[in-house]
Amino acid sequence: MSEDELLALIARHLPASTATVPTGDDCAVLAPKGEVAISTDILVENVHFRRDWSSGADIGWRCVMQNVADAAAMRARPMSFFVAMTIPENVTADWVEDFSWGLREACDHLYSLSGPIAIDGGDLSRGPIIVAAGTVVGDMEGREPVLRSGARPGHKIVHTGNLGASARGYELIQAGKTGKAVRLFLRPEPPVNRAIGVGATAMMDVSDGLVRDCRRIAKASGVALELDSALVTAAASPDVTLEQALYGGEDHGFLATVDGPVPDGWNEIGRVVEGTGVLVDGKQVDAMGGWDHFG
Ligand SMILES: Nc1ncnc2c1ncn2[C@@H]1O[C@H](COP(=O)(O)OP(=O)(O)O)[C@@H](O)[C@H]1O
Numbered sequence: 001m002s003e004d005e006l007l008a009l010i011a012r013h014l015p016a017s018t019a020t021v022p023t024g025d026d027c028a029v030l031a032p033k034g035e036v037a038i039s040t041d042i043l044v045e046n047v048h049f050r051r052d053w054s055s056g057a058d059i060g061w062r063c064v065m066q067n068v069a070d071a072a073a074m075r076a077r078p079m080s081f082f083v084a085m086t087i088p089e090n091v092t093a094d095w096v097e098d099f100s101w102g103l104r105e106a107c108d109h110l111y112s113l114s115g116p117i118a119i120d121g122g123d124l125s126r127g128p129i130i131v132a133a134g135t136v137v138g139d140m141e142g143r144e145p146v147l148r149s150g151a152r153p154g155h156k157i158v159h160t161g162n163l164g165a166s167a168r169g170y171e172l173i174q175a176g177k178t179g180k181a182v183r184l185f186l187r188p189e190p191p192v193n194r195a196i197g198v199g200a201t202a203m204m205d206v207s208d209g210l211v212r213d214c215r216r217i218a219k220a221s222g223v224a225l226e227l228d229s230a231l232v233t234a235a236a237s238p239d240v241t242l243e244q245a246l247y248g249g250e251d252h253g254f255l256a257t258v259d260g261p262v263p264d265g266w267n268e269i270g271r272v273v274e275g276t277g278v279l280v281d282g283k284q285v286d287a288m289g290g291w292d293h294f295g
């Protein structure tokens, strides 16, 4: 199959674009309403996914979702998406078509949460394994970006999303089991609408684990984040252990700090205090915990 035929297979399922110039030319040209937020994240075969666990559509879905979560964590509305891929010889055209169907399913799901988003470009190359690098363009639409540096003592720590579900799903799938947590591990569902709509002082999506990501906000803000284990357990997905909730990543739910009441759809999990690092029930957590590609 030629590169152009492969591209045609991918294009077959993509949603309609409102870009001034959509995919097909040297660049896409976009017309956002406000400032632009851009983020990129890769999925690498056997690091982020296994082909015997995930279908092509699962990977397409995840490629979109893990990126749009970063845009939403700034309060940008995801509007445009780019996918650069390497594809090995042993991947079938059916797999590639299925991947593109997963992109489409993710875009349709997002339409209902935050409005239209299109795949406006990408790249294809032969490579030894599957790598899918996604880039999201988000439209700030006049909103101020929420940084990691705005947490102050007295603010509440809040979370929305499927806390710990991916970690539980990862453990279940390794044991050959199925269930809702496995489905969420394969297809994370970041509640992007809640992130875009929140009045937060600091925010990020949780990709590497709650404690590790709290540490990032703590460091950027020059404060300590104190988690309450009972609140974390109450906020976590069904049957999730405290360990999975604190250290599991890849849920792409949102961790935020707020100066005021807990927003609708969010759960309080702790508070911002003076100091450094992360505490759980008043005790400093020394271990980094969570996921580190190079640790
Ligand atoms: N190779 C790179 N070159 C430049 N900046 C990078 C690179 N890799 C990561 N970053 C930046 O470092 C920050 C942290 O990255 P990462 O931990 O991957 O964030 P996230 O969990 O939001 O994907 C981000 O601002 C990201 O853009």
Ligand SMILES: Cc1ncc(C[n+]2csc(CCOP(=O)(O)OP(=O)(O)O)c2C)c(N)n1
Pocket (backbone or CB within 6 Å): 041, 042, 046, 047, 048, 049, 050, 066, 170, 207, 208, 248, 249, 250, 291, 293
């Ligand atoms: C086959 C397989 N092994 C292990 C994992 C677990 N895992 C891989 S990467 C990762 C952390 C998140 O990925 P990262 O690239 O750090 O995302 P980012 O922080 O850049 O958004 C986790 C928990 C997995 N998803 N699949």
Ligand SMILES: [Mg+2]
Pocket (backbone or CB within 6 Å): 040, 041, 042
């Ligand atoms: Mg990243």
